[in-house]
Amino acid sequence: MGLSVRLVVRTLSELCITVGTVIVLFVVHVMFWTGIKADSATAAQVDLLRRAWVDQPLPPATKAPEATGTLTPQPYAAGKGIAVMYIPRLGEDWEWPVLEGTAPATLKKGLGHYASTARLGATGNFAVAGHRRTYGDPFKDFPSLRPGDAVVLTDGATWYTYRIERKPYRTVPTDTGVIDPVPRPLRKNAAGFDGPGRYLTLTTCEPEWGSSHRLIVWAHLDATQPVTQGKPPSLTG
Amino acid sequence: MYGWIWRHLPGNAWVRGVISLVLVLAVVYALFQYVFPWAEPLLPFNDVTVDA
Structure with missing residues (x-):
């Protein structure tokens, strides 16, 4: 009798210790291991893009990018890289690939372009989602974005400099109007675009470790220049 | 539980120690490679998009 009680208590204790250890390991996985995996995955994606750009014909330097419309652009392929994004406010070496689509597997390798939204630099809304936490924490400092901050992207041919309009807008996950061609959020005039x-548009989760809300910033295209002219001033300044 | 495993491992204490270490590493590997990637989307950190 005494022996079997001891056996039950010991087995229970061992189970509790085991479960506790697994939980600690899971936290390590979420907080550190996803970041380590994302570091190499995003670096590989940026590398793939740069290699593809080496073989890509450049548009004539004298023409604005919209004037090269005679070259029908390739449609974006799901899960594949389409551009590299820089946001100086989030760090000098903040550099993230933007991949096509917002599937969970895609967002582990970089930022995700909402497939239903406009192409980079085109009329409409180029909308991008990214992790606030885990998988490299790309948008950890999202709340520090301010009006006038540059969001710079390149597709290998052109540098696109967008300027942020307003401080981040906090909304609910069903507020899909934020990625409309002319953003129409639930709170009227939160975006301030009238045509x-x-x-x-950038979207991420709010609060940092939760999913009850989303944080949104909008920007408008401020300047473009061919890559042959070097980096735009907002990156070199 | 662990005592039962220990008693059923073959060899002397050293061999059992090495086998235990290998077993622990195999379990940790399986957790990081298969279990955690499966469990992680069930938590809210992946919800970064707006959708209906």
Whole structure:
């Protein structure tokens, strides 16, 4: 009798210790291991893009990118890289690939372009989602974004500089109007756009470790220049 | 539980120690490679998009 009680208590204790260890390991996985995996995955994606760009014909330097419309652009392929994004406010070496689509597997390798939204630099809304936490924490400092901050992207041929309009807008996950061609959030005038234009939307989760809300910033296309002219001033300044 | 495993491992204490270490590493590997990637989307950190 005494022996079997001891056996039950010991087995229970061992189970509790085991479960506790697994939980600690899971936290290590979420907080550190996903970041380590994302570091190499995003670096590989940026590398793939740069290699593809080496073989890509450049548009004539004298023409604005919209004037090269005679070259029908390739449609974006799901899960494949389409551009590299830089946001100086989030760090000098903040550099993330933007991949096509917002599937969970895609967002582990970089930022995700909402497939239903406009192409980079085009009229409409180029909308991009990214992790606030885990998988490299790309948008950890999202709340520090301010009006006038540059969001710079390149597709290998052109540098696109977008300017952020307003401080981040906090909304609910069902507020899909934020990625409309002319953003129409639930709170009227939160975006402040009243007509068609070349816009950009960034979305991430809010609060940092939760999913009850989303944080949104909008930007408009401010300048473009061919890559042959070097980096735009907002990156070199 | 662990005592039962220990008693059923072959060899002397050293061999059992090495086998135990290998077993622990195999379990940790399986957790990181298969179990955690499966469990992680069930938590809210992946919800970064707006959708209906």
